[in-house]
Amino acid sequence: MSRKYALGYSTCGFAAGRPMLELVHKLGELGYEGVELELDRDRFHPHYHSPTQLGAVGRACREVGLRMVLGTGGRHVLTARRHYPSAICAEPDARRAWVDFVRDSLNLAAEMQVECVMVHSGYTPEGLREETTWDLLVDSMGTLAEHAAKVGQRIAVEWHPEMFLRTGSQYIALARDVGNKAMGCTFDVGHAHCTEDGPLGEIIETFAAHTIHVQMEDMRDRVHKHLPLGEGELNFREIFGAFDRTEYAGVVALEFNAGDLGGNGDQLAERSIRFLRDVVGSG
Numbered sequence: 492m493s494r495k496y497a498l499g500y501s502t503c504g505f506a507a508g509r510p511m512l513e514l515v516h517k518l519g520e521l522g523y524e525g526v527e528l529e530l531d532r533d534r535f536h537p538h539y540h541s542p543t544q545l546g547a548v549g550r551a552c553r554e555v556g557l558r559m560v561l562g563t564g565g566r567h568v569l570t571a572r573r574h575y576p577s578a579i580c581a582e583p584d585a586r587r588a589w590v591d592f593v594r595d596s597l598n599l600a601a602e603m604q605v606e607c608v609m610v611h612s613g614y615t616p617e618g619l620r621e622e623t624t625w626d627l628l629v630d631s632m633g634t635l636a637e638h639a640a641k642v643g644q645r646i647a648v649e650w651h652p653e654m655f656l657r658t659g660s661q662y663i664a665l666a667r668d669v670g671n672k673a674m675g676c677t678f679d680v681g682h683a684h685c686t687e688d689g690p691l692g693e694i695i696e697t698f699a700a701h702t703i704h705v706q707m708e709d710m711r712d713r714v715h716k717h718l719p720l721g722e723g724e725l726n727f728r729e730i731f732g733a734f735d736r737t738e739y740a741g742v743v744a745l746e747f748n749a750g751d752l753g754g755n756g757d758q759l760a761e762r763s764i765r766f767l768r769d770v771v772g773s774g
Contacts, residue, residue: 494731495740497558498767499525501706502535503565504747505756511535511548517757519555521764525742526552527609527706529562530596536568537595542602549603559605560704560742563596564649577613578631579624579655589613590631593646594638601642606741607703609677610635611649612656624655629668636671647704649677652685652715659687659698666701675703679746680730681710681717691725692733699737706746717747719759720766727770 500523502514511534518526528548530536535548552559566573569592576585593610600608612628619627632648639646650662662676678698680691687694695702707730709723710716720727734743745763749756 494735494771495738496705496734497523497525497742498764498771499523499527499558499560499742499744500760500763501527501529501562501744501746502531503527503529503562504745504749504760506749506754507531507533509534509755512551515548515551515557516555518557518760521761522768523557523760523764525558525560525744527560527562527704527742527744527746528552528605529565530568531565532568537599538592545599545603549605552603558742559603560607560609560647560744561596561600561603561605562609562744563593564609564611568592574611574613574654578610579613579616579619579627581616581619586627586631590634593635597635597639597642597644597646600644605644607645607647607675608639609647609649609704609706611651611677612654614653615655628656628665632665632674633669633671636669636674640671640673645673645675645703647675647677649679649706650682650686651679652682657686659683659694662698662701676701677704677706678702679706679708680725681706681708681723682715684710684725685713685715690729692729695730695733695739696737699739702737702739702741704741705734705739705743707743708746719747720745720763727766731771 576589580586708717711723
């Protein structure tokens with residue numbers, strides 16, 4: 492069976508300060524087929540970089556053959572405060588700033604012709620009832636899904652073990668309440684290992700109709716700590732077999748944080764593509 496997905500890498504796996512164009516060319520040299528371009532105030536961001544700079548990154552990706560996804564989930568993508576603001580901030584101005592940022596990211600995605608824009612809920616705010624927080628999430632994601640449809644894009648919502656939207660069942664409820672096909676999910680393999688019950692292959696099949704982006708890392712003991720492939724307990728042959736069976740056709744982006752793992756990221760990226768080739772081959 493010829494696979495339809497692209498083996499990709501998130502740029503958050505490289506040390507801070509390295510130019511995005513350099514990272515794009517490095518991934519191309521290593522043989523990756525896709526990239527999750529993580530929006531970053533220092534090297535790639537619709538509020539901090541010119542259309543010329545942003546456009547050059549898109550052209551470089553196309554030249555080296557990288558399918559593109561935009562990631563808005565960086566720890567400090569808008570402020571020095573980790574994952575703040577977010578879709579569910581209690582402060583209306585802060586929440587509006589996040590929605591405006593993602594709307595601008597969707598506009599950039601449309602210009603660059605990327606495949607989707609990855610988002611998450613953010614941390615649970617203090618002092619709000621759960622029902623109120625849920626309503627804020629539905630409102631924010633509904634607004635963005637409507638804009639995504641308008642510009643020919645999709646938003647890929649990730650559930651996260653440490654955030655308000657933390658399980659797959661919560662994502663299904665969100666999809667029901669938003670009711671817009673421009674919204675799908677980011678299926679993070681490690682997150683599913685932490686939050687869902689049953690074999691990962693079966694879980695992948697359960698969410699296949701919703702999955703428009705995949706993030707991947709290894710994990711162990713259902714602890715949310717991103718590990719290099721092969722250093723945890725995940726069965727990647729089972730995982731990729733499920734992607735084949737469900738005919739997943741998006742990007743599979745390895746997600747590591749250079750600040751957590753040390754080094755400049757090049758060695759891990761090289762080691763990871765070798766691991767993937769051993770699992771899925773080159774076709």
